[in-house]
Amino acid sequence: xxxxxxxxxxxxxxxxxxxxxxxxxxxxxxxxxxxxxxxxxxxxxxxxxxxxxxxxxxxxxxxxxxxxxxxxxxxxxxxxxxxxxxxxxxxxxxxxxxxxxxxxxxxxxxxxxxxxxxxxxxxxxxxxxxxxxxxxxxxxxxxxxxxxxxxxxxxxxxxxxxxxxxxxxxxxxxxxxxxxxxxxxxxxxxxxxxxxxxxxxxxxxxxxxxxxxxxxxxxxxxxxxxxxxxxxxxxxxxxxxxxxxxxxxxxxxxxxxxxxxxxxxxxxxxxxxxxxxxxxxxxxxxxxxxxxxxxxxxxxxxxxxxxxxxxxxxxxxxxxxxxxxxxxxxxxxxxxxxxxxxxxxxxxxxxxxxxxxxxxxxxxxxxxxxxxxxxxxxxxxxxxxxxxxxxxxxxxxxxxxxxxxxxxxxxxxxxxxxxxxxxxxxxxxxxxxxxxxxxxxxxxxxxxxxxxxxxxxxxxxxxxxxxxxxxxxxxxxxxxxxxxxxxxxxxxxxxxxxxxxxxxxxxxxxxxxxxxxxxxxxxxxxxxxxxxxxxxxxxxxxxxxxxxxxxxxxxxxxxxxxxxxxxxxxxxxxxxxxxxxxxxxxxxx
Amino acid sequence: xxxxxxxxxxxxxxxxxxxxxxxxxxxxxxxxxxxxxxxxxxxxxxxxxxxxxxxxxxxxxxxxxxxxxxxxxxxxxxxxxxxxxxxxxxxxxxxxxxxxxxxxxxxxxxxxxxxxxxxxxxxxxxxxxxxxxxxxxxxxxxxxxxxxxxxxxxxxxxxxxxxxxxx
Numbered sequence: 001x002x003x004x005x006x007x008x009x010x011x012x013x014x015x016x017x018x019x020x021x022x023x024x025x026x027x028x029x030x031x032x033x034x035x036x037x038x039x040x041x042x043x044x045x046x047x048x049x050x051x052x053x054x055x056x057x058x059x060x061x062x063x064x065x066x067x068x069x070x071x072x073x074x075x076x077x078x079x080x081x082x083x084x085x086x087x088x089x090x091x092x093x094x095x096x097x098x099x100x101x102x103x104x105x106x107x108x109x110x111x112x113x114x115x116x117x118x119x120x121x122x123x124x125x126x127x128x129x130x131x132x133x134x135x136x137x138x139x140x141x142x143x144x145x146x147x148x149x150x151x152x153x154x155x156x157x158x159x160x161x162x163x164x165x166x167x168x169x170x171x172x173x174x175x176x177x178x179x180x181x182x183x184x185x186x187x188x189x190x191x192x193x194x195x196x197x198x199x200x201x202x203x204x205x206x207x208x209x210x211x212x213x214x215x216x217x218x219x220x221x222x223x224x225x226x227x228x229x230x231x232x233x234x235x236x237x238x239x240x241x242x243x244x245x246x247x248x249x250x251x252x253x254x255x256x257x258x259x260x261x262x263x264x265x266x267x268x269x270x271x272x273x274x275x276x277x278x279x280x281x282x283x284x285x286x287x288x289x290x291x292x293x294x295x296x297x298x299x300x301x302x303x304x305x306x307x308x309x310x311x312x313x314x315x316x317x318x319x320x321x322x323x324x325x326x327x328x329x330x331x332x333x334x335x336x337x338x339x340x341x342x343x344x345x346x347x348x349x350x351x352x353x354x355x356x357x358x359x360x361x362x363x364x365x366x367x368x369x370x371x372x373x374x375x376x377x378x379x380x381x382x383x384x385x386x387x388x389x390x391x392x393x394x395x396x397x398x399x400x401x402x403x404x405x406x407x408x409x410x411x412x413x414x415x416x417x418x419x420x421x422x423x424x425x426x427x428x429x430x431x432x433x434x435x436x437x438x439x440x441x442x443x444x445x446x447x448x449x450x451x452x453x454x455x456x457x458x459x460x461x462x463x464x465x466x467x468x469x470x471x472x473x474x475x476x477x478x479x480x481x482x483x484x485x486x487x488x489x490x491x492x493x494x495x496x497x498x499x500x501x502x503x504x505x506x507x508x509x510x511x512x513x514x515x516x517x518x519x520x521x522x523x524x525x526x527x528x529x530x531x532x533x534x535x536x537x538x539x540x541x542x543x544x545x546x547x548x549x550x551x552x553x554x555x556x557x558x559x560x561x562x563x564x565x566x567x568x569x570x571x572x573x574x575x576x577x578x579x580x581x582x583x584x585x586x587x588x589x
Numbered sequence: 590x591x592x593x594x595x596x597x598x599x600x601x602x603x604x605x606x607x608x609x610x611x612x613x614x615x616x617x618x619x620x621x622x623x624x625x626x627x628x629x630x631x632x633x634x635x636x637x638x639x640x641x642x643x644x645x646x647x648x649x650x651x652x653x654x655x656x657x658x659x660x661x662x663x664x665x666x667x668x669x670x671x672x673x674x675x676x677x678x679x680x681x682x683x684x685x686x687x688x689x690x691x692x693x694x695x696x697x698x699x700x701x702x703x704x705x706x707x708x709x710x711x712x713x714x715x716x717x718x719x720x721x722x723x724x725x726x727x728x729x730x731x732x733x734x735x736x737x738x739x740x741x742x743x744x745x746x747x748x749x750x751x752x753x754x755x756x
Binding site: 157163164165166167168169170178179180586587 | 637640641650651652653654655656659660666
């Protein structure tokens with residue numbers, strides 16, 4: 001710990017942190033723009049300048065480490081004037097298009113400009129007219145709006161290890177783009193949308209499809225149904241002034257009905273179904289000497305990443321579709337038959353925390369197992385929030401409603417899919433039951449929880465359920481989140497494989513985004529570890545408050561198997577709930 | 590990072606020298622720029638397919654390489670003309686009329702700086718000091734043309750086109 005001062009007021013802060021972070025920790029706000037707590041400091045913008053008492057120089061708080069005894073002056077007339085000048089310079093080559101920008105009202109540059117009361121830019125304006133890149137189904141690049149803060153590049157390279165984006169050129173010609181005159185769709189982009197989630201302005205945005213869905217709702221001859229993903233329920237409230245992590249499931253159901261959806265289903269149910277299929281697939285591989293470790297495949301960005309970067313690992317991938325796609329195919333087959341609406345008269349919409357889901361619905365022909373697209377449109381949490389606002393719905397004061405049957409019930413296991421480690425925990429609860437013949441004594445598998453980039457643990461399961469009483473099975477699992485954390489785990493697996501050794505793990509869960517879907521690329525802006533922790537706490541609270549904690553106990557899932565699918569891994573399940581993968585090039589050309 | 594098999598489309602041949610050079614240097618940190626120099630030497634510029642191949646061989650993301658390539662003016666992503674005329678814009682040449690030379694060349698060839706004529710014969714490049722300020726203003730294309738005036742350019746272009754002055 002070091003003792004420092006902010007404007008003469010003494011604080012004790014950890015050694016080695018930046019002045020900016022020390023400010024945040026001690027409640028001293030230092031205006032900043034390019035800095036983000038998720039990312040290494042880059043010192044690009046110069047807004048966060050401070051003075052060190054005794055020195056006339058200004059230094060950037062984000063790249064300056066705290067030193068014992070120093071007194072940092074975070075504001076004086078000089079500093080405020082300097083910050084203003086920096087802002088004016090940034091604005092001099094930023095288009096003045098706030099009213100029609102996707103980030104209108106939630107733009108960090110706009111907020112700063114408002115705080116500094118900028119009314120006029122005293123410099124010649126030089127806005128570069130660069131074409132937008134609209135090639136990608138999930139995110140769009142609008143380079144004219146880029147302020148060269150570098151967040152997207154650092155996210156794409158350091159956090160996600162994708163390397164779709166890079167700084168090209170130099171000086172005032174610097175731009176963020178895929179390597180060498182290719183579009184984002186032709187680049188290694190995995191559509192995770194973390195670039196969009198971290199962009200402080202409107203230079204990278206999700207593809208907005210709200211009007212497409214309004215048009216669905218306008219068609220009287222269509223039966224428009226919707227599903228919502230686990231992680232949406234702990235984040236949507238933020239768009240309406242609620243704390244991160246507030247569980248608003250009932251209000252979302254109510255809002256979706258008021259928007260005009262005929263039926264409201266819950267992706268948590270198909271998460272339970274995913275557990276049934278994946279846990280069964282796992283046990284089948286375990287008992288018949290199949291390819292292990294089994295790797296989860298719920299995350300479409302991870303699927304894209306694996307197909308591009310680790311195509312040789314495809315046999316390890318669970319063939320189970322993601323919960324969204326399972327729900328989609330059930331809506332257009334099972335529900336279509338049961339309700340009497342033909343599949344062609346149903347339009348199926350999904351509300352997801354994720355931008356990559358927009359890609360997933362068209363990933364391969366397996367995504368049309370009903371003969372037509374199983375999910376017609378996938379909206380992000382942010383897009384749903386906009387639709388609710390457009391409709392004038394008073395979200396905070398909505399009554400709590402229930403989801404529709406037969407695809408609305410869920411267990412605690414289904415809901416925790418939204419957090420890192422959740423799929424593993426849910427699958428282990430059911431795998432434990434299938435192997436031992438009884439439920440876990442304590443459902444919480446703490447080793448799978450938390451924000452550690454890679455979590456590794458073992459569980460011992462009595463094998464009574466497999467007809468071998470008195471014995472135990474030791475399962476080794478790994479959980480990775482944040483794409484850059486996956487490499488080490490994959491390399492361990494490959495090394496063991498090449499050496500002909502037993503695999504280091506039996507089961508691996510991967511989620512592309514840090515913290516899991518709760519901070520997916522389509523979630524409300526402002527995800528930091530603090531916000532992530534709150535949303536994750538919301539997920540586990542939703543789990544703990546559910547009377548049923550294991551997917552195999554979900555009565556609707558049991559009924560689905562009894563009445564329609566037969567059993568996990570049945571021919572029908574394979575037809576509707578499983579998929580294939582294929583190697584894809586990093587660069588299309 | 591392992592590249593997918595599908596990437597291997599129309600791979601350019603690397604010369605034995607280049608292949609050995611890459612092998613010798615790829616695991617040493619900070620060697621990318623040196624390798625790129627060698628690559629550009631073989632091809633005259635940096636073809637995208639060659640950078641893709643290099644990216645696989647030195648196990649470095651393509652984006653990283655492009656970041657470096659686009660940062661330095663020396664590296665070219667487009668194929669220069671058979672005669673790449675470099676006009677010096679160093680201080681001495683600039684003061685002695687380097688800009689007039691550039692202007693005249695642009696007019697005569699109908700192309701701008703860093704562009705190539707349609708027949709692929711000529712390209713123009715604006716470069717920093719080439720180190721013979723006593724001869725200012727200077728243009729370089731295989732040989733050094735010193736104390737140059739715009740009036741001499743038609744003759745030089747004619748000779749270059751005839752192939753006499755190729756390096």
